Amino acid sequence: MLTTESIQKIDREIAKYPADQKQSAVMAALAIAQEELGWLPSEAIESVADYLGIPPMAAYEVASFYNMYDLKPVGRHKLTVCTNLPCMLSGGVDAAEYLKKKLGIGFNETTPDGRFTLKEGECMGACGDAPVMLVNNRHMCASMLPEQIDKLLEELK
Numbered sequence: 001m002l003t004t005e006s007i008q009k010i011d012r013e014i015a016k017y018p019a020d021q022k023q024s025a026v027m028a029a030l031a032i033a034q035e036e037l038g039w040l041p042s043e044a045i046e047s048v049a050d051y052l053g054i055p056p057m058a059a060y061e062v063a064s065f066y067n068m069y070d071l072k073p074v075g076r077h078k079l080t081v082c083t084n085l086p087c088m089l090s091g092g093v094d095a096a097e098y099l100k101k102k103l104g105i106g107f108n109e110t111t112p113d114g115r116f117t118l119k120e121g122e123c124m125g126a127c128g129d130a131p132v133m134l135v136n137n138r139h140m141c142a143s144m145l146p147e148q149i150d151k152l153l154e155e156l157k
């Protein structure tokens with residue numbers, strides 16, 4: 001199911017670990033599969049497990065635990081807002097509510113035009129910069145007050 005290019009990338013990750021520990025590359029391998037496919041269908045998770053020589057359930061446990069992995073298709077831009085306690089006390093929930101209203105969707109939903117998916121996230125280690133959000137699992141945005149959120153949404157159009 002994975003392309004040769006993805007397999008080569010996974011091989012590079014496997015090479016970072018001792019030969020008998022290739023299962024340690026499971027997080028990286030899942031991320032590579034997701035990058036290729038846009039999300040992680042169960043066949044992709046099984047392919048990764050198969051390639052690493054681990055039971056499919058072991059890969060599924062990892063994929064379903066971390067919210068950077070998408071087990072369903074997502075929009076072009078995935079916005080993950082931290083609502084854990086420190087952020088909640090510093091505007092994280094307000095930022096999420098603002099986004100819900102602005103985009104017309106709730107958590108785990110995608111706008112009808114397929115542009116945005118909204119997710120609720122766990123602590124991103126940037127509590128002091130709350131409210132914080134991640135764009136497409138990679139780009140961290142801090143101090144996301146309504147004005148900054150408007151600006152970001154405009155940039156992502």
Ligand code: FES
Pocket residue numbers: 082083084085086087088092122123124125126127128130132
């Ligand atoms: S609680 Fe939100 S970044 Fe830590």
